[in-house]
Amino acid sequence: MSDKPEDAAPKKKGGKMKIIIMALALVILVGGGVGAGVYAASSGLIGGGGHAAAEEEHGPKLVPKSEQKRPKAEGEGGEGGHGGGGGEAASGGGKHVPSGGDGDKYASNYYTMDPQFTSNLQNSVHVVQIGIAISTPYDDTVIENLKTNDIAVRSAVLLTLGDTPEEQVFTSAGKEVMQKRLAKAINDILEQKEGFGGVSNVYFTNFVVQ
Structure with missing residues (x-):
């Protein structure tokens, strides 16, 4: 027990x-x-x-065609209201840019670069003076990127013009090649600085050869 x-x-x-x-x-x-x-x-x-x-x-967004920006009144310009004034549309070749028929589904957001550009041509006595406007199917983010990097973009445009052979500025086909080269140069800078291109076309608003 x-x-x-x-x-x-x-x-x-x-x-x-x-x-x-x-x-x-x-x-x-x-x-x-x-x-x-x-x-x-x-x-x-x-x-x-x-x-x-x-x-x-937070990145650029495609703008539907229904949201296309329109001028407020006839003849009213502005930084977003200029289109092609002397050139055909040219593909930019940049990343994130819709290609082919898909581009028609989106609005064209325009931005005119001021002042105009003046440059010598490659191995030529001629000088070219051009005004350009870019278009993008994206919202104002791409345009803000252009403004932010204005100095770098303008430098790229001038370098591209300086590498342009004389025969390119006297024919429509040559000018179309210039547009493509300019769009690529701008997209390359935006890609480098912002990680996003977004420029689909470049238009000539003025074109003078002296």
Whole structure:
């Protein structure tokens, strides 16, 4: 009879130890799960789509044709109201620019670069003076990028004009080639500075060879 109380004490003690061990194991499991979740979130494994969507929201957006900007009154100009005044549309060859028939689904957002450009031609005594306007199917983000990087863009345009052979400025076909080269030069600068081109066409608003 005297042995029973002595046997009960170790059993009770052992039961408490099991409860403590199980509680510790539960804490470790829960803590490990939370830590893994935090790591996954910080490394982009969880919620990566939301992060990408947030970045997309801050980038240039295509403007539907229904939202095309229109002049307020006949003859009223402005920085967004000038189109092609002496040249055909030219593909810019830049990234993120819709090509082919898809371009007709989007509005044309115009921006005239002022002042005009004057440059010598390659291996020629002639000087060319041109005015250009760019168009983009995107919102004003691309135009704001052009304004922000105006000095770099103007330098790229002048370098492109300086590399233009004389025969290119006297024919319509040559001028179309110039437009493509100018659009590419502008897109290259925007890609370098902003990571996004967006210029689809370049138009001549003035073209004089002296």
